[in-house]
Amino acid sequence: MIGRLNHVAIAVRDIAAATAVYRDTLGARVSQAVPLPEHGVTTVFVELPNTKIELLEPLGADSPIARFLEKAPDGGIHHLCYEVGDIRAARDRLVEAGARVLGDGEPKTGAHGKPVLFLHPKDFCGTLVELEEA
Amino acid sequence: MIGRLNHVAIAVRDIAAATAVYRDTLGARVSQAVPLPEHGVTTVFVELPNTKIELLEPLGADSPIARFLEKAPDGGIHHLCYEVGDIRAARDRLVEAGARVLGDGEPKTGAHGKPVLFLHPKDFCGTLVELEEA
Numbered sequence: 090m091i092g093r094l095n096h097v098a099i100a101v102r103d104i105a106a107a108t109a110v111y112r113d114t115l116g117a118r119v120s121q122a123v124p125l126p127e128h129g130v131t132t133v134f135v136e137l138p139n140t141k142i143e144l145l146e147p148l149g150a151d152s153p154i155a156r157f158l159e160k161a162p163d164g165g166i167h168h169l170c171y172e173v174g175d176i177r178a179a180r181d182r183l184v185e186a187g188a189r190v191l192g193d194g195e196p197k198t199g200a201h202g203k204p205v206l207f208l209h210p211k212d213f214c215g216t217l218v219e220l221e222e223a
Numbered sequence: 224m225i226g227r228l229n230h231v232a233i234a235v236r237d238i239a240a241a242t243a244v245y246r247d248t249l250g251a252r253v254s255q256a257v258p259l260p261e262h263g264v265t266t267v268f269v270e271l272p273n274t275k276i277e278l279l280e281p282l283g284a285d286s287p288i289a290r291f292l293e294k295a296p297d298g299g300i301h302h303l304c305y306e307v308g309d310i311r312a313a314r315d316r317l318v319e320a321g322a323r324v325l326g327d328g329e330p331k332t333g334a335h336g337k338p339v340l341f342l343h344p345k346d347f348c349g350t351l352v353e354l355e356e357a
Contacts, residue, residue, distance in 0.1 A: 090249055090250030090251070091249045091250060091251050091271070092271070092272055093271060093272050093273045093274075094228070094231070094271050094273060094274050094276075097228070097231060097303060099348050099349075099350060101348050101349075107348050110346070110347060110348060113320070114317060114320045114322055114346075114347075115224055115225045115305070115347075116224030116225060116316070117224070117225050137225070137226070137227060137228050137305070138226055138227050139227045139228060139273045139274055140227075140228050140273055140274055142228075142303075144348070161349055162349075163344065163345055163348070163349035164348040164349035164350070165348070165349040165350060166300045166303070166349075166350055169231060169276075169300070171249070171271070182250075183248060186247065186248045188248055210297065211297055212244070212248075213244060213248075213249075214233050214235050214241050214244060214278070214297070214298040214299070215233075215235075215295055215297035215298035215299040215300075216233060216298070216299060216300055
């Protein structure tokens with residue numbers, strides 16, 4: 090069912106500093122910072138040959154990553170995003186298998202403009218999993 | 224400098240259960256479990272089209288992931304592994320940039336038989352980073 094690893098998301102408090110780590114220290118290609126107020130984050134993509142690292146900095150008062158960073162002030166890996174062909178079919182299969190889909194179970198438009206769902210970390214090896222329709 | 228994301232490593236207490244999650248619930252292709260006593264882990268690879276997820280279960284009394292799992296009993300992402308062309312050149316560049324390499328700074332033979340180094344999470348967005356010579 091799952092296909093490519095679309096990205097690994099890393100939450101950070103200072104996206105300029107994190108971008109410098111990936112660009113200058115690790116020598117990777119990085120995008121411009123893009124504020125996404127409707128998602129409560131500013132994003133930078135680290136473009137690797139086979140996948141992406143998504144750096145996330147909280148934006149606004151209700152950022153979904155603010156609480157994560159209170160517990161992990163140095164930053165940390167926030168979620169893994171796997172691609173699926175049909176996100177509703179994937180959801181139905183997961184629910185049938187007893188896995189918990191977060192929210193109301195309806196796909197939302199994610200930060201890349203595609204339908205996404207998030208899955209409960211306790212059902213996936215302690216890892217928050219995002220599914221994105223490819 | 225860094226190239227492909229070689230793998231994302233997820234530490235788990237029960238690798239059979241974690242393998243079932245990826246194989247049966249998420250529908251991915253998984254390898255057989257391989258015990259690596261010299262590294263203190265048993266590994267299973269989840270083979271995605273563009274990269275791998277490495278499931279790690281502690282093996283033996285001195286497993287390097289035992290303490291991690293005490294703090295994260297549901298499991299969690301343990302490290303990211305990036306490929307580099309020349310691991311000693313990469314190390315020298317990182318040290319010059321002020322980043323901390325774990326251990327004595329000499330590459331060790333990793334779980335895949337290739338030279339590896341680990342970098343200090345505090346210098347890399349709260350993420351333990353493994354470099355592997357490709």
